[in-house]
Amino acid sequence: DSNCFVATMSVATFVINFRRIIVDEDLDGMAVDGVRNRDLLHAVVALYDQSLPDVTTDIIYSHVCRAASRSLLFIRDKEGTLQEMMEKHAKQQNRDKQETDVLNGEATAEDVLAQASGGGEVEEDGKDEAVLDDEESSGEEPGIFDDVYSDTESSEDSIESSDTEEDFSAGSKDFIAAVKHRRSLRNAGKFGDDCVGIESRLAGAASFERLVGKDELGVVQLSLIAVRKRYRRRGLGKRLINMIKDSSVISNFSCIIAYVDHGALKFFRKHGFTDDIIISSKFKHVSEHWENSTFMCYLPPYSDLITESSGKTAQDVAAFCMLDTDISEWYFCVHCMG
Secondary structure (H helix, E strand, O other): EEEEEEEOOOEEEEEEEEHHHHHHOOOOOOOOOEEHHHHHHHHHHHHHHHHOOOHHHHHHHHOOOOOOEEEEEEOOHHHHHHHHHHHHHHHHHHHHHHHHHHOOOOOOOOHHHHHOOOOOOOOOOOOOHHHHHHOOOOOOOOOOOOOOOOOOOOOOOOOOOOOOOOOOOHHHHHHHHHHHHHHHHHHHOOOHHOOOHHHHHEEEEEEEEEOOOOOOOEEEEEEEEEOHEEEEOOOHHHHHHHHHHHHHHOOOOEEEEEEEHHHHHHHHOOOOOOHHHHHHHHHHHOOOOOOEEEEEEOOOOOHHHOHHHHHHHHHHHHHHHHHHHHHHHHHHHHHHHH
């Protein structure tokens, strides 16, 4: 793991193989200090479930827990998260008091609005990241994990299943019950280590896997990606994408493929992915189709693949860099200027 700062927020970075830590290791082990592995898994699945309403929890568990799957996680430290909770609670109490003062005639609504107008959170970077967040859609049935990342009550139905050889959803009901308990402590103003769970610390996640087979050499599939709503517009989505594209994180690759929700197309195009028919046709056959989505792929720059250490001269490397520039300019003219 490693630490990074994103728009005034510190997060630790983890790359987790959930199948290994759940199946091959002690179920009570801790890939993240102070967090049970099962709880970490359920928190990640809950984030995806809230962010991607068209994808069922069974599919999410399946992709996150595949043998070749890795999940890149951004996790806040416990102390910083607790401090933010306490400050938020104090602000809410202040607002409640102001409303009471208005009702009792001790203050006017104009006074309250004047005080509130000076507040608000600073929003930086990542203007397109809202498409990766857990916006609630009106008119939809409540989801299994609705109560993990919102204040609404969720269904009490069990999500535990015995249809698969390994039931990765086992323990999810206990996890949801613990989430509700921690929220009740915070609502009562009882702040301490026991009121901060992994569901409050997880800021963003992306799950990917290197496809194996003679036709998939060097192809990486980005299966799932999400940023929690309260942490959006801080550059987290941008950093997730950039780390996925970093060969030091996923090793060398020839292409990254993804089935992208229609609302997220702009975000992915901004970060170098294309749905060009000719380019996509080379890779579309290597992955199962996802409904209600667009197939996109990302090709690394030639300059990332050709270096002096590969036997090429400095002039060769410079020539490939120029080719990258020419291709980028062509792509911009075709896709951005019509």
